[in-house]
Amino acid sequence: MEDPGVVIIGGGLAGQRCAETLRRRGYEHPIRIVCAESDAPYDRPPLSKDVLAGATEPEEVAFRPAWWYEEKQVDLLLGCRAKSLDPRQRTVALEGGGELRYGELLIATGSAARRLPFLEGFENVHYLRTLADSRRLRDELVPGARLGIIGAGFIGQEVAATALRAGVEVTMIEALEAPLAGIVGERVGGWFADLHRSEGVTMRLATMLEGARGNGSVEELVLAGGERVAFDSVVVGIGSAPATQWLQGSGLETDGVKTDAAGRTRLPDVYAAGDAAASFDPRLGVHARAEHWDAAAWQGAAVARSMLGDYPGTPPLPSFWSDQYDVRIQYVGHAGRADGVYIEGDPGERDFTAVFTQGAVPVAGVAVGRPRSIPRLRDKIERGHFPAAHIEQEEARAA
Amino acid sequence: MSYVPTIDPGACAAHGDCVDIAPEVFRLDEVAVVIGTGPDDLILDAAAACPSVAITVVDDASGETVYP
Numbered sequence: 469m470e471d472p473g474v475v476i477i478g479g480g481l482a483g484q485r486c487a488e489t490l491r492r493r494g495y496e497h498p499i500r501i502v503c504a505e506s507d508a509p510y511d512r513p514p515l516s517k518d519v520l521a522g523a524t525e526p527e528e529v530a531f532r533p534a535w536w537y538e539e540k541q542v543d544l545l546l547g548c549r550a551k552s553l554d555p556r557q558r559t560v561a562l563e564g565g566g567e568l569r570y571g572e573l574l575i576a577t578g579s580a581a582r583r584l585p586f587l588e589g590f591e592n593v594h595y596l597r598t599l600a601d602s603r604r605l606r607d608e609l610v611p612g613a614r615l616g617i618i619g620a621g622f623i624g625q626e627v628a629a630t631a632l633r634a635g636v637e638v639t640m641i642e643a644l645e646a647p648l649a650g651i652v653g654e655r656v657g658g659w660f661a662d663l664h665r666s667e668g669v670t671m672r673l674a675t676m677l678e679g680a681r682g683n684g685s686v687e688e689l690v691l692a693g694g695e696r697v698a699f700d701s702v703v704v705g706i707g708s709a710p711a712t713q714w715l716q717g718s719g720l721e722t723d724g725v726k727t728d729a730a731g732r733t734r735l736p737d738v739y740a741a742g743d744a745a746a747s748f749d750p751r752l753g754v755h756a757r758a759e760h761w762d763a764a765a766w767q768g769a770a771v772a773r774s775m776l777g778d779y780p781g782t783p784p785l786p787s788f789w790s791d792q793y794d795v796r797i798q799y800v801g802h803a804g805r806a807d808g809v810y811i812e813g814d815p816g817e818r819d820f821t822a823v824f825t826q827g828a829v830p831v832a833g834v835a836v837g838r839p840r841s842i843p844r845l846r847d848k849i850e851r852g853h854f855p856a857a858h859i860e861q862e863e864a865r866a867a
Numbered sequence: 868m869s870y871v872p873t874i875d876p877g878a879c880a881a882h883g884d885c886v887d888i889a890p891e892v893f894r895l896d897e898v899a900v901v902i903g904t905g906p907d908d909l910i911l912d913a914a915a916a917c918p919s920v921a922i923t924v925v926d927d928a929s930g931e932t933v934y935p
Contacts, residue, residue, distance in 0.1 A: 489897055492896065762919065765880050769881075784877055789918040798918070798920070839915065839920045839935065841935075842919075842920035842935070843920050843923070843935050846920075
């Protein structure tokens with residue numbers, strides 16, 4: 469019987485990188501990618517920036533042109549969703565009927581935005597996950613429009629920066645005392661609040677929402693305490709949850725599929741990567757969802773290497789970046805366990821590095837307008853995690 | 868044309884920004900690789916654009932690291 473090949477569920481970055489790496493390494497059997505959206509796989513970071521600003525056309529964000537998929541014999545099943553996984557039969561059932569048999573399976577279904585129940589059904593409420601979401605929001609970002617952004621995470625902040633540049637009046641509403649306080653602490657979080665304030669965003673921090681008023685579309689948001697604020701459009705950016713409910717009954721976790729560092733799940737020939745996966749982090753010794761572009765890219769390629777029996781490599785230190793108001797913000801490491809932070813440079817000039825330490829050892833850093841500080845920081849953090857490996861490297865260099 | 872880039876394969880996440888800026892200098896495999904040479908300012912632009920800061924640029928004439 470013919471090898472059914474690799475089936476990839478999810479047409480995002482992780483799935484794309486897996487397919488590319490398989491073909492690059494000479495894999496000759498069929499590759500099929502099941503994509504829930506009607507667009508071929510595309511890059512998501514521009515959705516809150518250039519695509520939203522209208523500076524990049526949606527078709528420009530496709531990872532590859534249509535001919536690439538033909539030439540590489542990678543079949544895209546667009547507008548198609550997986551319904552369930554049967555690991556005994558080695559099949560994935562599809563919504564709307566039919567099933568796919570796999571030799572190896574990659575679960576790369578990504579994540580879905582967390583939703584606010586009291587905003588369901590309003591037509592001017594936006595979540596930003598897909599190209600279609602970005603296009604729809606873009607039409608409402610007209611000069612003078614009043615935009616309310618719920619949640620001051622990176623998506624909310626990037627949308628704020630883009631909308632402000634488009635002449636929109638922006639208010640950000642955040643439950644915490646400072647944006648990203650849960651990740652970078654209140655001190656560095658406070659810098660993010662100042663950044664947006666100085667550009668003209670109204671920041672409503674430590675502010676809870678009570679509800680919304682309007683008929684068909686939101687007219688006002690009601691803040692805790694009863695204050696009402698009028699908006700023309702609302703964007704909700706309060707995090708995401710892994711899109712893995714379809715795995716119910718398969719034996720795999722439905723709250724992020726646990727994998728080893730090479731992307732293997734507990735089921736034979738079944739792998740997971742990207743936002744859908746909670747991969748083992750060798751530095752922290754725990755399974756964790758990374759939810760970053762860099763992690764999805766690496767994990768997708770690592771799974772391809774694992775499928776082929778090649779060495780998958782060591783996962784890189786977590787890192788992500790954000791571009792706002794022409795400032796590049798970069799992050800490396802794990803700040804979650806930090807007990808201290810020190811700052812080098814001048815936050816007022818948007819030129820500084822915040823180094824997070826745990827017992828005086830650097831564990832993470834945020835660089836603002838200072839990309840040059842990243843390699844040194846990365847090196848310092850890695851020394852803390854893998855001192856022996858670094859000593860070996862230096863001995864090799866000295867020899 | 869005395870700037871020589873190298874890529875840290877452990878840091879490169881294959882964003883591809885360097886390839887967009889200087890396709891004659893960089894190519895994207897599983898990570899980016901250096902395939903040629905080009906104008907100094909183009910190499911410096913590519914290094915500065917890398918979201919992962921994975922590109923080091925050395926001035927071959929002086930031996931000094933010019934980026935990062």
